[in-house]
Amino acid sequence: MADKRCKFWLPKKNRFCANAPLDDSQFCGNHKQRSDGQQWVPCPIDQSHSVLRENLEAHVRRCPLLKQTEFLSLQPFYQKGINSGEEEDDGTKNITSEMKRSAVYEMSVHAFYRLIEKIESVYASICDDLRDSHKIPEACDMWIKREVDSKLPFQEKHVVQQASILGNLEEFGLLKSSVGRNHEVLNGDDNSCVPAVVEFGAGRGYLTQMLADCYGVQRVFMVERKSYKLKLRI
Template sequence: EWSHRGPPWIWVHVRNQAGVPPRTRCLADVVTLCRGRRGSVRWLFPWGRDSVGSTPWRGSTVYEDQLQKHLKKCNSREKPLPVYHIQNVNAGTPEEDVCEDQVPISSLSREDLQKLIEKLRRVTSGLEPPLPDKKLCHQVLQGALCDPVNGESASKHLKQQASILGHLESLGLLGGSRCYVEFGAGRGKLSHWVDIATQDAENVLFLLVERASTRFKVDGKQRKSTFERLHIDIQHLCLDHVPSLVQKQRSVIGIGKHLCGAGTDLALRCLMQASSPMVGEPDCKRPRMDPALESSDLTHKGNSVPDEQNKVAGIVIALCCHHRCDWQHYVGKEFFRNLGLGQREFNFFQRMSSWATCGLRKLPVTSHVENESGTDFEEHNEAAQKIPVCNSEAIQRLLTVEERENLGHLCKLLIDHGRLDYLKKMGFKPTLQYYTDPEVSLENILLTALPQQHK
């Protein structure tokens, strides 16, 4: 008979004393059926047919004469790429001259480090700092902010979300006939609050972009608005080919809370691709599908090819993890070159930017440290583990903790101004501002942008 042992997805078929399997429920000669958490299935056959075939994916084992039938329905099979997947459509142009391997900051001599710091201070001396006192709120989160049930960590996230919604409202970006694209959506909490703030608006669409599936999603609770998850890397996302955007034209608004490193650059390029053809980049940077294939794919789904592109009405993204930026995807290369900087300096400044949030740390990052700093440990655990830890005695003697933190902020400011320069050239009016207190989150810079003609 079948007996339940252990977790609910484990069922074991117990054989009788004579060693012959008793009558099974559904599958002849099956002794053990184990359905894993991720849908993988393993069938063991000590008796019965001699020939057993295995699928090319994880864990599934079936009779060979049933293999082809199983491949058509196996949950682990490779799925066809969606129509909005265009390989590397938002990726930066690879450099022809590949830079040498990154040199550790700790290996720099005292003189070389001093020259690098002087160069950083020189190029950032004329840059405008983020606007202060831009800590806003929105009425839809007042109840949650005052709810004593929410602990300290939850309250910090609510304060950040409230300020982001406040900025969306102040910029006139909350309303109907909009498509909110949340990059690095995770559980979708930010879109959840935007949905509540626009509950009286019509024709609102939410696209939640995330590379992998996420547990404890909140978008399943939404009913009125349309929530759609796009499981895709931002690097390959072409918004002009998303069927729900093709069906009905809407203004696109890019949002994000703590979008890590290169993810911000990919998201900005993704939005600019949707708004208008790229300016100042070669045509090969905007690859297109075969027109016949593109039209047939959309027609097959009951859609029509849009006559005009969806326009980006605004951008509100909380920046994060500058130490994870990548020169290939960085949108501010021209800005760096105009300052006499290149990939070598970028690689140093990118790693030095971590000094703004971690100072000089010898111990690896732990969940305790991350939770105290107010960052989302679930979303940024991998990023935190990759923060470069600098324990050079030369740096300790040369710089105090306060000086290192200040230099880290200058590195962040320089990288962000490259993004501002890119958005200006694309016809937008961008701004940096402090949107929350450092006690709430050390990553407290918000990037906002509106089209130049926006009033």
Template sequence: MKEGVARCQEWLPRKNRRCAAAALPHFPYCGNHKPSDVETRIACPVDPTHTILEKEAEAHARRCPRVLHMQKMKQMLYYCKGANAGSDDEVENGTTDCKSGELDDDVHGRTDTVEEGHVSSKIKRSLFNSITKEELIELIEKVEFAYNLHCSDKFQLTVEHPAACKKWFSADIDRRIPFQEKHVLQQASMLGNMESFGLLRSRDSSVEQVTPSNPDLEPVFVEFGAGRGYLAHMLADCYIAQKIVLVERRSYKFKADRTLRQNPDVVLERVRIDIEDLNLDGVDALQDRHYVAFSKHLCGHATDLTLRCCRPDLISQSSRRHLDGLAIATCCHHICQWKPYVNKEFFKQLGFSKKEFHVITWLTSGAVSGNKGHAVDARNLSASCLNPSVLESPTNFEGYAEEKGGDNVNGWLTSFVDRAEFGLKCKRLLDVGQGSS
């Protein structure tokens, strides 16, 4: 920096020094560190994930990248607002046919899926805190009954280490792609399970491959919630995949797309859209083709949106695509929502109300990694996680709860059940409902 030029006075703790940039004229800070009270910044009214200067709000609303993207997306054949959003009605509305000229132009303030009818974590917590002891013990017993009836024998935990992904285990990979052992092991196990079900064919030259005379007979692989596309990258590197479609609503840096596009054997298409608004019949790569849908990280109701997007009974009669298989690693059950949930009838037949459904989703948070060091083996869940003392005298649980757990609903729950085990059962109940839709 030239001698005599004032430096920014902002202190940078991580670098243990002041900012090296030049200060603004007649001001002690640079443009990056100028205090916000000089020019007020607000959340963008179109896309709150970034901030703008308050004085530029009106002009920015017209040129915001989110607006420009939505305007462009609405010209795409695969866009159909709310196509997979579901309904709060007792009876599902059925298929949604999208036609040109019938699209809603409103994009302002719509940054989350299933916004209408969305129940926040704060509301779910309030619902949980509002239930009485009697309602709590009744809910626990209903979940136990439903789990033993539908879930206890339907889950087989299989961790695969497929030979096709061997080079990834030894870190013999393209170092341009960030390598994290945990994610590689998870991705490989998921692909190995897909291979076990006949959805994938290894590129291993030692295995005899039968190449179809017609390339169109090879399935298209569609990854939902693809993020940067690392799962699809491993799939294309280890298995035969001629066409891959990545579906993701956000824009990312450091995507695997560049590496995938350099693969001469793979045709890649990235579709940037919210799954809620995706009509797969409009994706050219899937016309008259079989396809396999997969995803490693679909948070909460994104799983339901994907199932709705792929379900044969919820697509139009004119559809020209054929689903060969689907593989989803569910997660973040605590943000599942009633409106898009793909199998409401499953919970209704078990006697659960809409309120109880949301309480169940809230209770799944008891089974998360690192829950006070209490790990639960998903392969060895007990028939009942109710405290033995409650089982012996179910009619006298009020006094037991007050003695052991205090006078609030969290204390009652802790005294009645093993929260981690019960939370895992709630997760499995949600999974079975989705899987049997």
């Protein structure tokens, strides 16, 4: 039996939507109306999702991120646009990411390749001291060999990426391998010696789960603003 999935094509991910379709449609509930040509616009509060233009006003009042955004803006440390760089007077500060993407999409093939050459040239001139470092530590064997007891799906490429992150942390001395030692020995009896890890942008939590499984780190704190499906329970 063929795998039934929503037939809505996601150009940014270069694949079809992974959700199951509705019984009476080739599309899932999120994409059924989009397939009918109705106009969708980005949510002004969080542009990672879109809504029907006719429902925009009502959606803004009840968007799940509205309260979170308002709460954040009231914090004493909050400063809007702090990470956006210095203001410029040449008119570029009002250019949005969508406008930049549109400009790239409208380029000819020749102009696009010239842009890539410029980017590579600038990168080579200022980043010559950077190097790729792919590490697959022995401590992560249980995940690499798929010996973890989990019913949640994960892709091999993500496991390799996460193992390499932990391998580089181990090489820099930020993690100690538990290979050949049990986790109690690694963590020690003194609570002051127990390592603690805070992960910002934790997503579904797979990196921290691998950290707990492979390095015995029991004190973890994950920060994630979005609500993901298929999150791990650590």
